[in-house]
Amino acid sequence: MNLSVLKYTGEEVGRSVQLPKEVFGVEPNDHAIYLDVKAILAGRRQGTHQSKERNAVSGSRRKIKRQKGTGAARAGDIKSPLFRGGGRIFGPRPRDYSFKLNRKVKKIARKSAFTYKAKANHISILESFSFEAPKTKNYLGMLQNLSFLDQKTLLIIPSVDKNIVLSSKNIKQAKVLCVDHVNTYDLLHAKKLLIMETAIMPIVEKLTQ
Template identity: 45%
Template sequence: MDLEITQEDGAASGQTVTLDPTVFDIEPNDHVIWLDVKRIQANQRQGTHKTKERSDVRGSRRKLYRQKGTGNARAGDAKSPIRRTGGRAHGPRPRSYSQKVNKKTSRLARRSALSYKVQNDALHVTEDFSMDVPSTGELRSLLALHNLADAKVLIVTTEVEKEVYLSSRNLSKVSVREVESLSTIDVLDADAVLLQQGALDYLNDLLSVAPQTA
């Protein structure tokens, strides 16, 4: 499949690029996408939650009153979870929520997400561009020239482009990712993906699958 490359001003460059069918034209695997998205979201959790349990609250461990003969229900110390001043029973403790998936699974998830974008005509390729200084207005104009002014756009750059990233911070529907840090959830979260040509070449090299020989 060939895709036209646009210039920075949105005009056609007269060049086309061939999308690797093993990356951009596969049957998307929804289960693999779910596994990778679950991994990403789980790894973003801090896991620092903590409540005070019986051993953490302040107070004496002395039995409040004798076991029998008072007419009251039997009770232990004031730290008991059933009392207002007691500790939490089985409360959350700091833990790691990190999950892992195989590299092949993660790459298949990204290929599936990119294939969905191609199927929906939501993948665009432009020549590599950079900005001398951060400018929100300049970046907004660039997206308008690509007919992406009202869409939720993911810009994938070939290298770290600090000025482009800073220019996008005031645009609520625009996010910028350097291609090496591109994840499945980044692709799925955008209505349209604008790839720099160098970023496309990188994805072709990283995610392509060699044909199997008999």
């Protein structure tokens, strides 16, 4: 697939780039995408939920009434889960939801995500650029020039550029990631994918080696 290279001002540079088929033209694997997205979202869960079970509730452990002769069901102490204010039965406990996913599956998932974006013509290639200072106005101007102001966008840059990253921080629908941090969830979550020209080869090398 050939794509024209654009300046961040929206103008065409006058040359085009061929997207490598080994990343942007593979046979998509939906199950690999599902597994990778599931692993990413599971890893983002805090897992700090907790409720008080019977041993954590404050209260007397004295038997509240005699065992027999009351005409009602037998009962133990006031901390019983059957009573209001008692402990919770099998309540949630702090836990880690993350799980390991095979590296090859991750690569297949990311290549599948790039392929879907390429097939849908949702990829734009930008000439390398940087901002003199971190200003939200600069990033908004770039999105407006590219006609992506009202859409969820993901900009992939070859390495961390603080001015670009900080310029996008206050824009809800915009996200910037360097090649090392690209993941399947963010690729699919974005409507438009912006790739800096110098980031194409690092992406290919990372997903094909």
